[in-house]
Amino acid sequence: GKIIFADYDPYYALFNFWTGEVAISGLVILGLSLLLSLFVERPFCKYACPYGAVLGVSNLFRIFSIKRTESSCINCGACDKACPMNIEVSTAGTVRDHQCISCMKCTSEQACPVADTVDLKIGKVSGKGKIGSKVIAPIVLAVFVAGIGLSMAFNLWITESTKVPAKYTSGVFEGISNPADIRGSYSLGDISKAFDVDVDTLAKAFGVDDPNPDGFQVKEFEETYLPLEGGAEVGTDSVRLFVARYVGLPYTPEDTTRLPSSAVNILKDKLTPADLEALQAISIRLSELKTDGSAADSESDADEHETEEAVIKGKTTFNDLLEWGLTVEEIEAVLGTEMGARGTTVRDFLIEKELEFSVYKEELQAILDSRNQ
Structure with a gap:
């Protein structure tokens, strides 16, 4: 909401x-x-504040009110000075000003020097019914706890995120969630629920190497990836574009929006040649953007990847293989074991497993070469 x-x-x-x-x-x-x-x-x-205006009207009908006993008032003006809302309490019998927030700073307990002169009361001004802060505190606490308890009893108490994007209100897509309303505070889990896109697919598309991708928030991309020349970036609008193309919904991205090449590879079977060409024109490799530890030695990486040629080298990571179009299944079929973390280099992974890098490199390279022919 x-x-x-x-x-x-x-x-x-x-x-x-x-x-x-x-x-x-x-x-x-x-x-x-x-x-x-x-x-x-x-x-x-x-x-x-519109909500303040609504609450202010209730001051006209409130049960408990700030009341001033005129007979004992010495007209010192202490209550007026103490009021944070600048209400002239000293001229009122019962404070019904819509700006009163019942803070009790003007009462005899705090500001008024005369006992039982300005108090929160129920009933007539001259009658009994004084309610001090020591009584109000447990009443407020009881109402608060009772409200939560009743909400829980009737299954109305919701503590989890219920982020739901706005829906199309007309046309053939009426009633369907609109990817244009995806916000930076949305997590990949929120997007997955709203658009039926697998979380792992989103993580793979944007290179999220997180043990809990469900909780990864879209706005973190702006912190994870370096901005490009001219203000271009991989960010919230990139996610909107990817989701729209993935589920087949219309969306016009901003001029500065860029898509990771890994995301384009995932989309290529869902797009027309013209749409695929348009996305390839704004695609960029994540290894050129990363600012976290997985992009260490970025200058060396830039030299390694001066061209888009898919050549496996010593610093090639599993994420590079995925960006070049290999699937996790294909990589694991060659390795004969589960793939390592996306940011791990293939060479380091194989050395740790006591496997010969050159042998597996040739097999993986052969698959890549067959794809690019």
Whole structure:
């Protein structure tokens, strides 16, 4: 789900601006709120928050209210100064201002110097029914616990991620999840559930070498892979494009979007020659992008891969083989054992297994050469 007014919520913008999911309007309102807060306390909450306005109306019908006993009030104004919402408590019998947040800072327990003059009460101003903070605290706790307990009892308590992308609202794809709504905070597991794309397929396409690919978030690609010249990158929009092409849905990528060649290899049997050619034009090898430990000696790697020629060398990794078009099954059939981690070089893997690199290199190279003929 999504907050209804997320595009205008400065707090949503504040805590999500690095994800790429924040609307320009939210950033603008965040900036204005920060500026106004230098002069006015809580400007957005007081004057613009729609939820605050709804809660404010309830102040007209509330059971517990801040009440001032006029007969014992000495008109010192201490309650007015203590109020964070700038309400003039000293002129009211019962505070019904829609901005009151019941913080109790104006009461006789905290600000008012006269006992039993400004308190949270139920009933008439002159009557009994004073409720102190020592009573309010357990009441609030009980309501909170009871609310959770009832929700759990009726199976309404949800603690897991329920990220669901928006759906097409018209046309032949009406009711189907729209890949354009994939966000940086989505995990590969979220995408797999929404679009029925296997997590391992997503991990292979984007070179995710993680023991728990289900929890890998899309926004991590921006941190994992170096940006390219001209602002091009492998990121959230790359995932949108891959998923759209994989499940056969329309999507127009951004001009700066690039796809890993491993992703293009997975898609090649699902595309028309024209579509395949278009993706190959924006494809790039992950070994040229990686910034983590699996891309150590990047300068040497760049020299090794000056061309796109698929030639197995000492620094060729299993991920390179996958990008060149070999499948895990083909690699394991040659090796006679399970393939190593994607970032491991084939040579190091074979040496560890006490196997002759040159022998297996020739067999793997033969398969690659037959593919490229």
